[in-house]
Amino acid sequence: MKIIEKTKLWFLISLIMIAVSIFTLASNGFTRGSVLNFGIDFTGGTLINLRFPEPVSTSQVRDILGKFKLEKSIIQNSAENKNDIFIRTSPVDTETRVKLVDAFSEKYGNVELLEVDTVGPVIGNELRWQALWALLLASAGIIIYVSFRFEFVYAMAALFALFHDVIIATGVMALLWRDIELPFVAAILTIMGYSINDTIIIFDRIRENLHKPGKHNFTELVNRSIAETFPRSINTVLTVITVVLCLLFFGGKTLKDFSLVLLVGFSIGMYSSIYIASPLVVMWKKNKK
Numbered sequence: 001m002k003i004i005e006k007t008k009l010w011f012l013i014s015l016i017m018i019a020v021s022i023f024t025l026a027s028n029g030f031t032r033g034s035v036l037n038f039g040i041d042f043t044g045g046t047l048i049n050l051r052f053p054e055p056v057s058t059s060q061v062r063d064i065l066g067k068f069k070l071e072k073s074i075i076q077n078s079a080e081n082k083n084d085i086f087i088r089t090s091p092v093d094t095e096t097r098v099k100l101v102d103a104f105s106e107k108y109g110n111v112e113l114l115e116v117d118t119v120g121p122v123i124g125n126e127l128r129w130q131a132l133w134a135l136l137l138a139s140a141g142i143i144i145y146v147s148f149r150f151e152f153v154y155a156m157a158a159l160f161a162l163f164h165d166v167i168i169a170t171g172v173m174a175l176l177w178r179d180i181e182l183p184f185v186a187a188i189l190t191i192m193g194y195s196i197n198d199t200i201i202i203f204d205r206i207r208e209n210l211h212k213p214g215k216h217n218f219t220e221l222v223n224r225s226i227a228e229t230f231p232r233s234i235n236t237v238l239t240v241i242t243v244v245l246c247l248l249f250f251g252g253k254t255l256k257d258f259s260l261v262l263l264v265g266f267s268i269g270m271y272s273s274i275y276i277a278s279p280l281v282v283m284w285k286k287n288k289k
Helices: 002-030 058-066 094-108 121-149 152-176 180-209 220-248 253-288
Strands: 045-052 075-077 084-089 111-118
Touching: 002 094, 002 152, 002 220, 002 253, 045 094, 058 084, 058 094, 084 253, 121 152, 121 220, 152 180, 152 253, 180 220, 180 253, 220 253
Parallel strands: none
Antiparallel strands: 045 084, 045 111, 075 084
């Protein structure tokens, strides 16, 4: 298996994916006013869940919302019940919510208010910082752990691969303009945990082969180590992706975006562990000589 010999190809593929992700984020910032479609957890706002007597279209709902100057709200049908509608909008007070439900009931019959979730902008800003701190602390922990178990070079290669995974997974969510809520942060941390585990398995095999008697060509040794762990990496990611696909298609609305991030992240994580992290170690080792 000649993985290291094609390092430039793997890096080019990754560079293209990262460039597309960054371009998408920047483009969203210019055209949509935000790099990501941050939900009410981060921006502040109101989530209203209504149950209608009969199914209604999003355009019908938007017509009523327009009377309250809320026509720019995000409207989604529930996957579990065709009569349920989710409305994500700017913050609305209790009086407006009551008038809104009354307006729907007047036109479409008895409309039931199932849920109201309000997050203020101050709380939303606090959640952004907490999410950022979670990512930074996870990164610091990974550097310390991998440096202690292997070498600092291995830690930096692993961390670069993790950021590679996070940027691409975030880029996909930006491209699809999916909601970014707190589960997105949980998904990113889960991806980092999975990816670092996959990377350490390869690094561990490299270390085992280095300790075997005889002279070693480091490039050939890394290729052999990847080949020896390749079936395990493929079987593991296929098993995990099967579960994630089940969550994506049958898990309901609340798990769809979470599952989508995991699906992209796990797939990219397997790629980066094999084709990015290990070649980076070889490249940095050669530059040290």
